[in-house]
Amino acid sequence: MKLDNKSNQEEILNQYLNTLEKINNYSPNTIKSYKNDIAQYLNEENKIGEFSNFLKICSKKNYSKSTINRKITSIKSFLSWSAENNYFDRSLIKPVTSLKTEMNLPNVLTANYINELLDSLPINTGKEIRDKAILELMYSSGLRVSEVSNLLTSDIRSNKSMKVLGKGNKERILPITERAFNSIKNYINTYRDTFTNEKSGQYLFLGVRGGKLSDREIRRIVKIRVGTFPHSLRHTFATHLLDGGADLRIVQELLGHSDPNTTQIYTHVSKKQMKKKYKQSHPRG
Secondary structure, eight states, X not given: OOTTSHHHHHHHHHHHHHHHHHTSOOXXXXXXXXXXXXXXXXXXXXXXXXXXXXXXXXXXXXXXXHHHHHXXXXXXXXXXXXXXXXXXXXXXXXXXOOOOOOOOOOOOOOHHHHHHHHHHOOOSXXXXXXXXXXXXXXXXXXOOHHHHHTOBGGGEETTTEEEEEOGGGOEEEEEOOHHHHHHHHHHHHHTGGGGOOTTTTTBSSXXXXXSBOOHHHHHHHHHHHHSSOHHHHHHHHHHXXXXXXXXXXXXXXXXXXXXXXXXXXXXXXXXXXXXXXXXXXXXXX
């Protein structure tokens, strides 16, 4: 069975995706992204192993450089795996270089803004109590949206910490601020049980129909309540810790980054913030 035979491509791709799930422990969202990128490549590239036609099509579709780079990474990984499993001749894989991109510094909310916003959130209804608990928790611990969605009630511990299952099913224990912990307890005591049903399981944050709150719904809550994207809360959490003197290694552990270079971007944010404050504060700035 060879990859350059069209009739074999779907089966080989499914084997690869199964490897990502079972061996690499990739999340469903990551696997879906790989599947879409690779399927697009197999459909649009005239000669498997080359990239010229595929990159031209990506350019015509006005994909961003970061999106194209993600696709290149997915495809190269798939082709390499195919070669290792004798589905493809490695010598036919042409070299391709990722596109140079400018480093986009993440959007960071000021401490005053986020504090005033969280303090002013309404808590008159069950949904408002739930939403406040979600936002307090995301800023408290820098969680990814998927990590919030998958939290169980048993993950919240009485010593103001929680167990989080991150990327690659890697588990970490995180502290929770007093305010976030109190908001979660308030939500559990006043709202959660009123919407539980057979769909609920032990998930912490539930929708109005009883099932766990989806990633999409959490993004919508953040957009409506905060006016930004969820990752901005994660960026804000990390930057505020560094601004407060936290060690980069500690921030890396809290965020669940396996590569310290991923966390390094927040040092650039802090330096940018520092320069901005300097110019605003110095009499001759």
